[in-house]
Amino acid sequence: MLKSLLETISDIGVMSQRDIRRYFRLPQLLITNVILNVVLLLLFNYVFGGAIQTGGVDYIQYFLPGFLVQSVVFGSTQTSVGISEDLSKGLIDRFRSLPMARAAFLSGRVVADTLRYLILVILMIAVGYAAGFRFQGGFFPAFAGVWLIILFGIALTWVGVFIGISVKDVETAQVAGFVWVFPLVFASSLYVPIETMPSWLQAFANINPVTPMVDTIRALSWGTSISSSLWKILVWDLGIILVCLPLALRRYRLLAQ
Amino acid sequence: MxxxxxxxxxxxxxxxxxxxxxxxxxxxxxxxxxxxxxxxxxxxxxxxxxxxxxxxxxxxxxxxxxxxxxxxxxxxxxxxxxxxxxxxxxxxxxxxxxxxxxxxxDENLTGRENLEMIGRLYHLGRGRARDRAAELLDSFDLSDAANRRARTxxxxxxxxxxxxxxxxxxxxxxxxxxxxxxxxxxxxxxxxxxxxxxxxxxxxxxxxxxxxxxxxxxxxxxxxxxxxxxxxxxTSQELKDCCGGETHVKMRLADRTQMQKAFEALGAIAPENMYQNPEMGEISFPAPDGTAVLSAVVRSLDAVGVELAELSLKEPTLDDVFLAITGHVAEEGPDTKTDMKSGSG
The missing domain is CATH 3.40.50.300 (P-loop containing nucleotide triphosphate hydrolases)
Incomplete structure (x- = not known):
């Protein structure tokens, strides 16, 4: 029992090490991702910053918490691509013929992606600081905020894993990723206050998990009260994982059909 | 080799x-x-x-x-x-x-990393996985490329x-x-x-x-x-014996104008279904007894003064077996018909 648990942990470790190496060796994955995010952040801040009314708050102060969330949401589409790549190249057959833990192939990817999100979020915070952003609530709320974003990222990564293992080819995975990610990011409180949207869109934005996620991070970084958004996002995280993780594992088993 | x-x-x-x-x-x-x-x-x-x-x-x-x-x-x-x-x-x-x-x-990993990863997924342990990888890289002549990514x-x-x-x-x-x-x-x-x-x-x-x-x-x-x-x-032999057809003896005459003469001389030792190709000067017939027939051929042709350019036994190949059993050939593509002749020893 203990032996199999230790083996499972070791398997997940070995698989995640492989994915982490991949991120560092394919510059387009980590480096361009970072550069793209930095460029986007600076563009949004200086181009739209003056135009969007955020109720007296500096735009960078309003926008960066959302941007941190966005980098993780977009990042989860890469999970689908990575998984579908392994499936299409036949590498998966080798892994499945090895006596490793069944969950290691998928979980290893999630562990590696968690690390990727952490690097990305810390970098974005650093760039934000250079552009004038400040955590006004102090260290602990900031610390908690970072981990809440990572947790959200882990939940979305399981969505990405499920999509990747379902579509099985790289191009479809790429497109499929953006189809569900764009509405989430834009129809939320991430870029603009929800009150500026038409009412039907407000309805969607209010149930969109990105909204409570962004609201929570804003509250934590501004040092204001976090109201109900914290519980909403925790329920969302848990719900997404409880649905997508078993679905993804089931898909993995169904590869034998 | x-x-x-x-x-x-x-x-x-x-x-x-x-x-x-x-x-x-x-x-x-x-x-x-x-x-x-x-x-x-x-x-x-x-x-x-x-x-x-x-x-x-x-x-x-x-x-x-x-x-x-x-x-x-x-x-x-x-x-x-x-x-x-x-x-x-x-x-x-x-x-x-x-x-x-x-x-x-995994193209993004080096040859060594690929093998170490597999070793650890077989739960060999870190040390043994490393040793085994080095050993295999060596015996598969990949030591020089061990630290290069498999992509290359x-x-x-x-x-x-x-x-x-x-x-x-x-x-x-x-x-x-x-x-x-x-x-x-x-x-x-x-x-x-x-x-x-x-x-x-x-x-x-x-x-x-x-x-x-x-x-x-x-x-x-x-x-x-x-x-x-x-x-x-x-076994390969069993398959050839059961379904590959018979061994044939095949010869080519030095002078193809002697075809008729040779044909008559061989009549005594060959079965009726002799095959001839007058233009090439070739004759062949089934020889289930194998090599014994070779000396008989040489003797009977020698007796009538017919000279041979080539004489061989053609054993059935798995090609014949496959064709006999399935009614179609097994292989496709141009590079597949690599010298079957040497494979029948």
């Missing part, structure tokens, strides 16, 4: 290799409307090289996938090394190594790395799905050496191939698969 050419058998190792064997009973698998396997029955003894021979789409890969736990059969049972491929998949995976039809190596490897190198990956845990049963497809002749000979070595080390090798020559040279036992069913099995 010379030894790669001759046919050797490793059947003496049968008694010493207990657990490595394969039993397949009534295995069927359907994909949508396509019946990939239609009730396969098969037993493979331990410690031999077994070849599953069949054309593209005959069900070879599907059977390998069932035996390596990658695919669940619709019906039937299969045991590998004594373990059930469905109920004891994990145990099966512990005793097998698989090299699939296309090299499955040539096709042959990838194939070797893939095979090394299959051997990391020194599995008693090795599955090779069309291991030499797409390899140049030199790499193919190298690979044959490695496969034979495996059998010498008491490991069973289960290989699939569409090359008759390959099965003929490597395998101790051959099963022919067509349309998802095993249609014939036996």
């Amino acid at each position: 010379d030894e790669a050419i001759g046919v050797t058998t490793q059947s003496d190792s049968e008694n010493t290799c207990p657990n490595a064997f394969i039993e397949v009973a009534n295995v069927a698998k359907t994909f949508g409307k396509v019946r990939a396997l239609a009730g396969v029955n098969l037993e493979v003894e331990p410690g031999i090289v077994f070849a599953l021979l069949g054309p593209n789409g005959s069900g070879k890969t599907t059977l390998v996938k069932v035996l390596t736990t990658l695919l669940r059969p619709d019906t039937g049972t299969a045991k590998v090394g004594g373990f059930d491929v469905i109920g004891q998949a994990r145990e099966v995976r512990n005793v097998i190594g698989l090299a699939g039809q296309y090299p499955a190596v 490897y040539s096709g042959g190198m990838r194939r070797r790395l893939d095979l090394a990956a299959a051997l990391v845990a020194s599995p008693p049963i090795l599955f090779l799905d069309e291991p030499t497809t797409g390899l140049d002749p030199r790499s193919r000979l190298n690979l044959w050496e490695i496969i034979k070595d495996q059998a010498k080390q008491c490991n069973s090798v289960f290989l699939t191939t569409q090359y008759l020559e390959e099965a003929d040279r490597l395998a101790d036992y051959i099963a022919i698969i067509d349309n998802g069913a095993i249609i014939q099995k036996g």
Whole structure:
């Protein structure tokens, strides 16, 4: 029992090490991702910053918490691509013929992606600081905020894993990723206050998990009260994982059909 | 390299290799409307090289996938090394190594990292995984490229790395799905050496191939698969004896104007169904007694003063076997008809 648990942990470790190496060796994955995010952040801040009314708050102060969330949401589409790549190249057959833990192939990817999100979020915070952003609530709320974003990222990564293992080819995975990610990011409180949207869109934005996620991070970084958004996002995280993780594992088993 | 050419058998190792064997009973698998396997029955003894021979789409890969736990059969049972491929998949995976039809190596990792990763997933432990990787890189002639990413490897190198990956845990049963497809002749000979070595080390090798020559040279036992069913099995010799047609004696005259004379002289020793090609000066006829007929031919032609330019016995090849059993040829593609002549020794 203990032996199999230790083996499972070791398997997940070995698989995640492989994915982490991949991120560092394919510059387009980590480096361009970072550069793209930095460029986007600076563009949004200086181009739209003056135009969007955020109720007296500096735009960078309003926008960066959302941007941190966005980098993780977009990042989860890469999970689908990575998984579908392994499936299409036949590498998966080798892994499945090895006596490793069944969950290691998928979980290893999630562990590696968690690390990727952490690097990305810390970098974005650093760039934000250079552009004038400040955590006004102090260290602990900031610390908690970072981990809440990572947790959200882990939940979305399981969505990405499920999509990747379902579509099985790289191009479809790429497109499929953006189809569900764009509405989430834009129809939320991430870029603009929800009150500026038409009412039907407000309805969607209010149930969109990105909204409570962004609201929570804003509250934590501004040092204001976090109201109900914290519980909403925790329920969302848990719900997404409880649905997508078993679905993804089931898909993995169904590869034998 | 010379030894790669001759046919050797490793059947003496049968008694010493207990657990490595394969039993397949009534295995069927359907994909949508396509019946990939239609009730396969098969037993493979331990410690031999077994070849599953069949054309593209005959069900070879599907059977390998069932035996390596990658695919669940619709019906039937299969045991590998004594373990059930469905109920004891994990145990099966512990005793097998698989090299699939296309090299499955991680291109972003170096050759060394690839092998170490596989070793750790077999739970060899960090140290042993490292040692085993170094050992295999060395024996597969990849030491110089060990720290280069697999992305930069040539096709042959990838194939070797893939095979090394299959051997990391020194599995008693090795599955090779069309291991030499797409390899140049030199790499193919190298690979044959490695496969034979495996059998010498008491490991069973289960290989699939569409090359008759390959099965003929490597395998101790051959099963022919067509349309998802095993249609014939036996040693290479048994198959040729049962279904390959007869041995023929074939000659070419030095002077083709002597055709008629030769024909009459041979009448005494040859059966009625003599075949002649007057333009080439060639005569051939079935010679079930083999070499005995050669001296008789020489004597009777000598007696009438007919000179021979060429005289040979043509034994049946697996090509003939396959054609006789299935009614169609096994191989496709231009590069597949590699000198069958030397394969019949």
